[in-house]
Amino acid sequence: MIRNEEVQWFATTFGRVADNIEIGVRGKSHVVRLTLTCLFAGGHLLLEDNPGTGKTQLAKALANSIRGTHSRIQFTPDLLPTDITGVMVYDQRDQRFSFRKGPIFATIVLADEINRASPKTQSALLEVMEEGRVTADGVGHTVGSPFMVIATQNPIEQAGTYRLPEAQLDRFLMKTSIGYPAYDITVALLADAENRDRSAAVEPVIAAEAVDQMTAMVTGVHVDAAILSYVARLSEESRRHPNVSLGLSVRGGLAFIRCAKVWAVSQGRGYVVPEDINDLAHPVLAHRILLSDEAQFTGVQIASVIDELMNDVAAPAYRAG
Template sequence: MSITDDQATWFNATFEQLVANVELAIRGKGEIIRLALTCMLSEGHLLLEDNPGTGKTQLAKAIANTVQGTNSRIQFTPDLLPSDVIGVTVYDQHKQTFEFHKGPIFATVVLADEINRASPKTQSALLEVMEESKVTVDGIRHTVGRPFMVIATQNPIEQAGTYRLPEAQLDRFLMKSSIGYPDHDVAVELMAQAANRDRSAQVNPVIAAHAVAQMSNFAGDVHVEPSILAYISRLAEESRRHPRVKLGLSMRGCLAYVRAAKTWAISKGRAFVIPDDVKDLAVPVMSHRLILNAEAQFSGVTVEQVIDDLVAAVSVPADRTV
C-alpha cells in the first residue's frame, strides 16, 4: 500500500523535529544524525568508525531520549562473554524454576562500544539479535522490542588489541559512518559549556516508541520504481565485477539499500524514491560491504573512491511513472 502525500509531509516534519532534538546534544552534526535516524526508522543498525571522544555515547543516549526509549552501553573487551551481552538463565532456588535475566542488549538503543576489541565468539552473539530483533537462550526466543537499534563503534584496525569484524557481521549493519570532530565555532561553544557533562540528559522526548514503529511502517510503504530497483541492482553487479573489489555488494546489502532509500526519500517529504536518494546513501550503505583486493589496498585506493567510480559508471534512470 502506497502512502499519501499528507503522510509523507507529516513524516518529514516529524523527522526534522527528531533531528533538531538530537542536535541539542550533538552540535553541528546534522548529517550523521539524519543517517542514524534513517537507520532506526529502516529498522537497521549503524557502525561508527571514529576516534575517541567524538560524542558517540551522547548520540546513542540522545536518540533514545528523543523517542522515549531506553539505552544501554556495552563496553566490549577481550574477556567479554556472549552471556554478558544477551543475558543468562539462572535457577531460582525459592521458586525452583529457571529464570531468564536479560542482558544489556534489551534496550531501544544499544551502544556496542569498541566492538572489535571483543573476541569473534562474543561478536557473533549480536548476529541473531541484529537480524531478527530476537535472542535465543536455552532454546527459548526472547524479543528485544521495537524500535531497536545497535550503534556499534569500531577502532581503526591498526590499533593494538582489535579483531577484524567478519564480513557476515559487517553486512548486518545498514550503514557505516563517522561523527568526526566539531568545527571551530562548535568546539568553542562546547568548551564554554564544559560544566555540562551529559548534554543528552537535557534531551526530552519528541515522540513515543509506538510512533517510531508507525514511521517505520510508513517508510516501508514508500513507492520504488522498477527502474530504481534495477539501478541498485546494476550498482551491485558492477561492484562485484570491479577490478579492485574482492567482495561486492551482497543481496542482503541490496535489500538494505532499498529500505534505507525509502526512509531517506520520505524524510525529504516524498512518497517515492528518486535516483538522488540512492546516490546520497551510496557511501554509508556500501563502504563497509565492499572489500578491496590486496593490490588495491597496497596502492592506497580507498573504498570511497571505488564507490565514486561505481556511481559514475552506472547510468541513472531518466524517468519515473508515478
Template sequence: LEDNPGTGKTQLARGLANSIAISFKRIQFTPDLLPSDVVGVTFYDQKKGEFEYREGPIFASIVLADEINRASPKTQSALLEVMEEQKVTVDGVTHEVPQPFMVIATQNPIEQLGTYKLPEAQMDRFLIKTTIGYPSHDVSVNILKQVNVTDRAATVHPVLTSEDVLRMRNISETVHLDDAILEYIVRLVEATRHNERIQVGSSMRGALALTRCARVWAASDNRGYVVPDDVKNLAVPVLAHRITLTAEATFAGNTPEQMIGQILEDVPAPTLGANA
C-alpha cells in the same frame, strides 16, 4: 559509528536514544566480555527449584554497543542472530526483543591498539557505517564555551515515543519505488561484485538496505517517491562497509568509500519522468 577516540560517538548515540521515550541499554565491550553478558544466561534458582532465564542488556529497544571492536569475535558473534532476526535463542528457547529495535555500535579505527576486526557477517548486518569527524573551528570554540556541560547527551529530552517510530516506519513503506530505481540499485550492487579491485562485493542484504534507506530518505524529504539522488547520497554509507578490497587495491591506497564513489560515476543513473 567509526572514528577516533574523543570525537563524541558515544554522546551522539546516547543523545539519539534520549530523544525517544524508549528503553535504552549500553554494553561496554571489553576483551573479557562473554556472549552470556550480552544475551543473558539461564541459571538454577535454588529457592524455586527450577531454571530461570535472566535477560541480558540486549533486551532494549536501543542498544549501544560501545567500542564493539574491543571484544573478541566470539562475543561479537552473540549479536548476529538478534541483529538479523530481532530475537535471541538461549538454551534452545527463543526470546523476542522489544520493538522497535536498533543496535548502535561505536568503534575506534582498527589500527588502534587492542581492537579486533569485526567479522564480515556482522558488518553486513549494520545498515549504515559512518564517521563523525572533528568539529570545525567555530563549533570547537562554542563547545569550549559550554565547558560546564559535562554530559551533553543528558540535555536531550524525548520528542517521540516508540509508537511514533513504528508509525513512521509504516509511512516509509508506502513510498513508491519505480522499477528504474530498483534496476539502478541492483546494477550498483552487481558492479561491486564484478570490479577487479574488489575481492568480495555487496550482498543482497546490501541491496535491500539501500532500498529501505532510500525510501526513508525520500519520506524525510516529504516525498512519496524515490529519486536517483536518494540512492546516490546513501550508497557510500550503506554499501562501503559491505565490500572487501583486494590486497593490491588496499596496498595502492584505495578505500571502500572511494570504490563505491567510482562505481557511482561508472553506473549511469536513470532519468525518471515527472510522474515517477
C-alpha cells in the same frame, strides 16, 4: 501507496526528532539524519570513529528523543556472550531457574568498540541484531521493538582487536562516522565544559510506538523500476570492478532500497529519485565492498571506488510526481 498527508507528517516528525537529537550532538545534522534513516528502516548502524567524538551522546539523545531505553556495552577481550544477552540464574526461594536479561534488552544499544571482543562474543551480538531475540534454555525472549544497535569501531590502536568478518559487516545497514565538530561548535562546547552529559537535556519528541508506525509507513514509498534497475546495475558493476574482490550482495541491494525509501519520505517525497541513491552510496556501500589484496597494497581507498561506481553507472533520467 503512502498518502501525501502521511508523507508530510513523516517528514515533519523526522525533522523534529533530528533537531531534538542535535541538542545532545551539535553540528552533525547529516550524521543524525543517517542515524534516523537507519532506525526507521529497521536496521543497525556501525560507526568507525576516533574516541571522544560524541558516539555515546548520539545514542543517548536518540533514545531520549523517542522515549526509549538505552544501554551501553563496553566490549573487551574478556566479555562473554552472556554478558550481552543475559543468563539463567537459580532462584532459591522459588527453587527454579529464571532468565535475567542482559543489556541487549533496550531500545537503543551502544556496542562500544565491538572489535575488541572475541569473535564468539561478536557473533552473539550480531545474532540478536538479526533475529531480534535471545534464546536461553530453548526459550525465546524478544528484545522488543523498536530496537537498534549502534556499534563503534576505533580506527586507531588496532592491537588486540578482532576484525569483524565481511559477511558479518553486512548485518549493519549503514556505516559512517561522526567526525570532529567544526571550529565554532568546538568553541561553544568548550564554553559549556561543565555540562558533561548534554543528552540529559534531550526531552522525548515521540513515543517508541510511533517509531514502529513510521517504519510501517515507509513500505508504501514508491520505487520505480528504473531505480531498481539502477541499484541492480551498481551491484553488478561493483562485483566487476578491477579493485574489488567482493562487491555488493543482494542483501546489500535490499538495504539500499530500504534506506532510500526512508531518505525520500524524510524529505517530503512519497517516491525515490536517483539523488537518494547517490546521497546514501557511501554509508550503504562502504562496509560491503572488499578491496582486492593488490588494491589494498597500492593504497586504493574504498571511498574512491564508490565514487568511480557512481560516476560510471549512469543514473536514470527519472522523476516521479
